[in-house]
Amino acid sequence: MLRFFSAAEVEAGLDYPRLIDVLSEAFRRDGETMPVRQSYEVGASGAPGHLLLMPAWQRGQALGVKFVTVFPENASRGLGAVSSLYVLLDGTTGQPRAMIDGEALTNRRTAAASALASRHLSREDAHTLLVVGTGRIAACLPAAHRVVRPIKRVLVWGRNPERALTLAGVFSRQGFEAQAVADLPEAVAQADIVSCATTSTQPLVMGQHLRTGTHLDLVGSFTPRMRESDDEAVCRSRVFVDTYGGALAEAGDLLQPMSAGRWQAHEVCGDLHELTRGARPGRIDKDEITLFKSVGAAIEDLAAASLLVGSPLGESFGQHNTFGVSHNKTTI
Structure with a gap:
């Protein structure tokens, strides 16, 4: 029976402890195949529009x-620019099994991947998280990070102070000591983890403001023109990515320092496949600065959708999955 999962059901069915572990296992078992993403220009004359198809499979x-x-x-129509829908099918028969609210699925799995990286890269005693951004992914980050680190204090910075204040109130109701902040450099200097979820095209977090031991988590930007950190932040950090193919093709935070001759691709210290397998070390000492750049991978969508359908909200989907994947290359 084909089942539709609303945004509320996605949030209820994908608790972060299980989702983080499922993503860890998915990355550990499979790693990266050749990225495949199909993009089509479908807009009317003079009005741009794009259709992206992002597949993954578990044979x-x-x-x-x-x-x-x-x-x-x-x-101009009072609508969001990005819309998405996830379709899960049976791998043996090809029959549709579920249609899932794509935005909710993406938000949830993106925050969980961020926390998965933090499990390997942030200090174990990290307790202050700075959230840069006030959108829907930003709203998911503290709850996800709290699963892997003892996060007690959450600082919120946004271009719109009112939205930052509202989001801080949401985090307070979740049990955090939360406050909106106006001085971003000062907040960066206080944080153990700085997590950015914006679509900025100009650096927001400057390397000169990062204190030793900080983990910088960049999950918002997903095109070569976007960036949330400056060159200095990248150069001061041990850099990790979700997937090599996606990050080195799409992540402006890395591509722009490369174009400037400040940094090189071979300086990436590892991806989530290598971290979860123990093939590359994560944090080595308490004083180093670590940076995780995520642009999104289709393996995350499949793992999350499979977990959702196997949750109490859906039918049993199996307990021992191994994931083969064709990776998407954006966070959308």
Whole structure:
């Protein structure tokens, strides 16, 4: 029976402890294949519009596709620019099993991947988290990070102070000591973990403001033109990525320092496949600065969708999954 999962059901069915562990196992078992993402220009004359197809599969068990549309002029219609839907199918018969709210699925798995990286890269005693951004992914980050680190204090910075204050109130109700902040450099200097979830095209976090031992988590930008950190932040850090193919093709935070001759691709210290397998070391000492750059991978969508369908909200989907994947290359 085909089942539709609403955004509320996605949030209820994907608790972070299980989701982080499922993503860890998915990355540990499979790693990266050749990235495949199909993109089509589908807008009307003079009005840009894009359709993205992002597939992944678990041979003989499950396969799925995330459909994403990007229509930049939707703001004038009172609509969001990005819409998405995830379709999960049976890997043996090809029959549809579930349709899932794509935005909720993406937000949830993105925060969980961020926390998974933090498990390997942040200090074990990290207790202050700075959230840069006030959007829907930003709203998910503290709860995810709290699963892997003893996060007690959350600082919130946003371009719109009112939205930052509102989000801080949400975090307070979740049990955090939360406050909105106006001085971003000062907040960066106080944080153990700095987690950015924006679509900025200009650096927000400057390397000169990072104190020793900080973990910098960059999950927002997903095109070569976007960036959330400056060159100095990258150069001061041991850099890790979700997947090599995605990050080194799409992440402006890395591509722009490369273009400037400040940093090189071979300086990446590892990806989530290598971290979860123990093939590359994560944090080596308490004083180093670590940086995780995520642009999103389709393996995360399939793992999350499979967990959701196997949750109490859906039918049993199996307990011992291994994931084969064709990676998408954006966080959308």
